[in-house]
Amino acid sequence: MQQASTLPGQTAVAPSTSIPTGKLGVWWFLASEVTVFGGLIACYILMRLGGSGWEEEAAHLSLFFPLLNTVVLLTSSMTMVMAHAAVEAKDSQRLRTFLLATVLLGVGFLLLKAVEYSREMAHGFFPHTGLFWAFYYGMTGLHGLHVLGGVVVNLVLLLTAPTATATHQRRVEFAGLYWHFVDIVWIFLFPLLYLT
Amino acid sequence: MSDAVQAKVAEVVPHVHEEPSFWRRYVFSTDHKVIAKQYLTLGLLWALAGGLMAYMMRWQLAWPETPVPLFRWVPEPFMYDGAMGPEFYNALVTLHGTIMVFFVAMPVLLAAFGNFLIPLMVGAQDMAFPRLNMLSVWVFALASLVLFVSFFVPGGAASAGWTGYPPLSARVEYTGVGWGLNLWLLALALEFASFLMGGINFLTTAINLRAPGLSMFRLPLFVWMQMIAAVLFMLSVGPLIAGAIMLLMDRLLGTTFYLPAGGGDPLLWQHLFWFFGHPEVYVILLPGLGIVLEIIAVFSRKPVFAYRGIIYATIIAGILSFIVWAHHQFISGIDPRLAMPFSVTTILISVPFAFVIFAMIATLWKGSIHLTTPMLFALGTLANFILGGVTGIFNGSAPVDIYIHDTYFVVAHFHYTLFSITVLGGFAGLYYWFPKMFGRLLHETLGKVHFWLTIVFFNSAFIPMHFVGVGGMMRRIANPLQYEFLQPLQPLNVWITVSVILLLLSQIPFVVNFVWSLVAGVQAERNPWRANTLEWSAPSPPPHGNFETVPVVYRGPYEYSLPGSVQDWLPQDCEASPRAAAARA
Numbered sequence: 001m002q003q004a005s006t007l008p009g010q011t012a013v014a015p016s017t018s019i020p021t022g023k024l025g026v027w028w029f030l031a032s033e034v035t036v037f038g039g040l041i042a043c044y045i046l047m048r049l050g051g052s053g054w055e056e057e058a059a060h061l062s063l064f065f066p067l068l069n070t071v072v073l074l075t076s077s078m079t080m081v082m083a084h085a086a087v088e089a090k091d092s093q094r095l096r097t098f099l100l101a102t103v104l105l106g107v108g109f110l111l112l113k114a115v116e117y118s119r120e121m122a123h124g125f126f127p128h129t130g131l132f133w134a135f136y137y138g139m140t141g142l143h144g145l146h147v148l149g150g151v152v153v154n155l156v157l158l159l160t161a162p163t164a165t166a167t168h169q170r171r172v173e174f175a176g177l178y179w180h181f182v183d184i185v186w187i188f189l190f191p192l193l194y195l196t
Numbered sequence: 197m198s199d200a201v202q203a204k205v206a207e208v209v210p211h212v213h214e215e216p217s218f219w220r221r222y223v224f225s226t227d228h229k230v231i232a233k234q235y236l237t238l239g240l241l242w243a244l245a246g247g248l249m250a251y252m253m254r255w256q257l258a259w260p261e262t263p264v265p266l267f268r269w270v271p272e273p274f275m276y277d278g279a280m281g282p283e284f285y286n287a288l289v290t291l292h293g294t295i296m297v298f299f300v301a302m303p304v305l306l307a308a309f310g311n312f313l314i315p316l317m318v319g320a321q322d323m324a325f326p327r328l329n330m331l332s333v334w335v336f337a338l339a340s341l342v343l344f345v346s347f348f349v350p351g352g353a354a355s356a357g358w359t360g361y362p363p364l365s366a367r368v369e370y371t372g373v374g375w376g377l378n379l380w381l382l383a384l385a386l387e388f389a390s391f392l393m394g395g396i397n398f399l400t401t402a403i404n405l406r407a408p409g410l411s412m413f414r415l416p417l418f419v420w421m422q423m424i425a426a427v428l429f430m431l432s433v434g435p436l437i438a439g440a441i442m443l444l445m446d447r448l449l450g451t452t453f454y455l456p457a458g459g460g461d462p463l464l465w466q467h468l469f470w471f472f473g474h475p476e477v478y479v480i481l482l483p484g485l486g487i488v489l490e491i492i493a494v495f496s497r498k499p500v501f502a503y504r505g506i507i508y509a510t511i512i513a514g515i516l517s518f519i520v521w522a523h524h525q526f527i528s529g530i531d532p533r534l535a536m537p538f539s540v541t542t543i544l545i546s547v548p549f550a551f552v553i554f555a556m557i558a559t560l561w562k563g564s565i566h567l568t569t570p571m572l573f574a575l576g577t578l579a580n581f582i583l584g585g586v587t588g589i590f591n592g593s594a595p596v597d598i599y600i601h602d603t604y605f606v607v608a609h610f611h612y613t614l615f616s617i618t619v620l621g622g623f624a625g626l627y628y629w630f631p632k633m634f635g636r637l638l639h640e641t642l643g644k645v646h647f648w649l650t651i652v653f654f655n656s657a658f659i660p661m662h663f664v665g666v667g668g669m670m671r672r673i674a675n676p677l678q679y680e681f682l683q684p685l686q687p688l689n690v691w692i693t694v695s696v697i698l699l700l701l702s703q704i705p706f707v708v709n710f711v712w713s714l715v716a717g718v719q720a721e722r723n724p725w726r727a728n729t730l731e732w733s734a735p736s737p738p739p740h741g742n743f744e745t746v747p748v749v750y751r752g753p754y755e756y757s758l759p760g761s762v763q764d765w766l767p768q769d770c771e772a773s774p775r776a777a778a779a780r781a
Contacts, residue, residue: 015404015405016403016404016405016406016410017403017404019403019404021324021400021404021405024324024399024400024403024404025324025325025328025396025397025400028395028396028399028400028430029392029396031430031431032392032395032396032430032431032433032434033434034434035430035431035432035433035434035435036434036435036437036438037434037438038434038435039434039435039436039437039438039439039468039471040435040438040441040442042435043435043438043439043442043453043464043468046464047460047461047464050461051459126449127445127449127450127451128449128450128451128452128458130452130458130459131451131452131453131458131459131460133451134442134445134449134451134452134453137445137449138441138442138445138451142438142441
């Protein structure tokens with residue numbers, strides 16, 4: 001996520017609006033992501049309202065794993081905020097600690113999800129078992145891929161630029177925006193799939 | 197020049213310019229102009245492929261199951277000594293639509309012109325995210341490769357129509373096409389990802405990289421149209437990506453999102469597809485309209501009529517485009533009570549577009565019109581697009597649509613809109629900006645020959661198609677002679693096919709002109725058309741980094757023929773008032 005590039009021999013022109021260029025790009029990216037999940041969630045709600053027997057299917061889901069996962073993901077959002085605070089305070093040590101914590105929590109979320117999937121499948125619930133299960137695997141799977149993407153981004157941040165420079169400060173902020181978005185999607189998925 | 201600007205210019209440090217290697221310069225380049233040409237090249241190559249597919253399909257419709265000249269070399273099981281079977285015809289129908297919409301119209305109108313012009317028109321050195329831009333073109337190249345490969349996998353290419361309706365597309369056994377359709381979906385997903393990256397770049401660049409003095413309401417309309425198109429694409433494609441994931445799951449994991457047997461609903465795909473599909477029409481249309489607006493203003497030597505009105509009307513049309521989608525589904529089994537509201541919104545959308553069209557005509561009114569090749573193509577776009585818009589009103593009215601749905605009337609309708617915007621509008625832009633892109637002018641006479649041949653054979657091919665459609669010929673049928681009631685229409689089908697072949701041959705003057713002008717055309721000066729927008733203040737072709745100094749903008753983009761001014765144009769970065777310019781001249 002680089003800022004407006006300046007070629008040698010040319011002057012940099014300040015952004016035309018008060019929003020930094022990189023952040024503007026991330027916001028547009030997130031806007032398009034919202035419509036992907038929005039479309040999927042809208043399909044789920046409409047099909048569920050028009051169908052029957054979805055509650056019984058949903059009742060087969062374990063509540064323990066997603067509840068734990070909600071805690072894990074919310075905590076990782078907090079550590080991401082603390083990483084951002086650390087980079088603003090130019091504290092490289094704390095930045096590394098909190099980025100590492102965010103990465104580990106993200107990996108933890110994926111591991112818990114894998115355990116949850118394998119338990120459901122052991123009980124005979126596969127994507128092709130029924131429409132609820134197709135939506136369940138489709139929605140949580142797409143969300144899981146987004147978590148994986150966020151883990152990779154945070155890992156790259158952790159490995160490539162361990163010092164708290166200005167560029168790095170922006171990158172941590174942008175990665176944080178994405179990470180919070182992934183968190184918010186889960187906040188929608190959790191009640192829609194597990195609690196209803 | 198003001199002191200602030202002087203100070204800015206003084207900051208420019210002389211630099212040692214390092215010649216990048218061939219690969220960095222032409223292949224893995226982050227320069228928006230090179231990326232634009234890469235998109236243009238891929239788009240034109242796909243246009244050739246899509247055009248040849250149209251020829252093969254038309255041959256089959258005129259003289260079914262006879263060998264297609266030039267294509268006797270195609271091996272079995274695609275064609276049998278040059279004659280095609282219905283399976284291959286289905287694949288051609290599917291891929292012609294997919295290619296022309298997603299691999300020709302979008303890369304040429306959005307990506308090529310948008311990439312080339314947005315940074316130049318806003319006075320920037322490059323896109324906001326040049327490396328993201330390079331990634332977008334390479335993802336598009338990968339999408340092209342995947343689509344190309346999909347022809348050669350066992351089972352053949354996708355053949356469920358360009359709309360990929362389930363249940364036909366949801367199970368391998370329904371079409372016999374396995375990986376062809378999976379790869380088709382993958383190619384589309386990659387293409388969407390590429391254009392999302394492009395859209396983010398377009399919006400961010402136009403919002404944040406504007407030159408000093410260039411307020412939003414001094415932006416050329418082309419930039420506005422690209423921005424609105426980018427927003428429409430970003431907000432409409434998400435649900436289809438979700439839908440494509442579900443379709444892929446149906447095909448690969450055995451889910452039943454779209455299969456009634458498993459509780460699913462095939463209509464769900466139609467909703468998702470057309471929720472995207474109608475804004476997508478405007479994603480293609482708006483850049484085309486932007487091109488036409490720029491050209492009409494320059495060659496009428498008049499300010500665009502109702503500049504802000506056009507922007508507001510387009511935004512209104514963009515919002516309306518999200519609530520018209522079910523007009524594609526009047527006979528698909530939606531609740532009949534829904535048909536009327538969707539008819540109303542569909543016909544309502546013609547109001548803002550009529551506004552834009554009338555604004556174009558008002559721009560021409562009493563202008564000093566120069567009928568150059570780009571202007572001819574722009575006027576051709578306008579005239580033919582109106583015909584496409586008018587037949588759209590027939591299609592949008594549920595009672596009429598029930599009769600003409602899925603007939604050649606619909607095929608004629610969307611070719612009048614898409615062909616006029618993509619091909620005629622695209623050529624208008626290419627003839628107009630070619631000097632800026634390549635530093636040489638295209639040959640005018642050859643260009644005019646190209647225009648007249650194209651416009652004549654286009655109309656000669658597609659006007660009769662309306663009659664064939666009203667006569668009852670269904671789209672996507674491989675052999676009209678199988679149906680007794682269609683046999684009287686066969687002479688018209690032959691006429692259409694001959695016209696299409698001549699239309700394709702009419703593109704030869706363009707190819708000759710393009711290649712010849714690239715090498716030996718007249719050297720273009722900085723501003724050959726005497727236009728106002730910022731791209732004409734850069735050298736032709738602009739170097740890496742575009743402008744010698746950061747341009748400063750003092751006025752709107754269309755100040756032509758101002759009273760009291762001697763020269764009839766005033767570039768946006770010209771500080772002098774009309775009177776001062778007159779005095780200086």
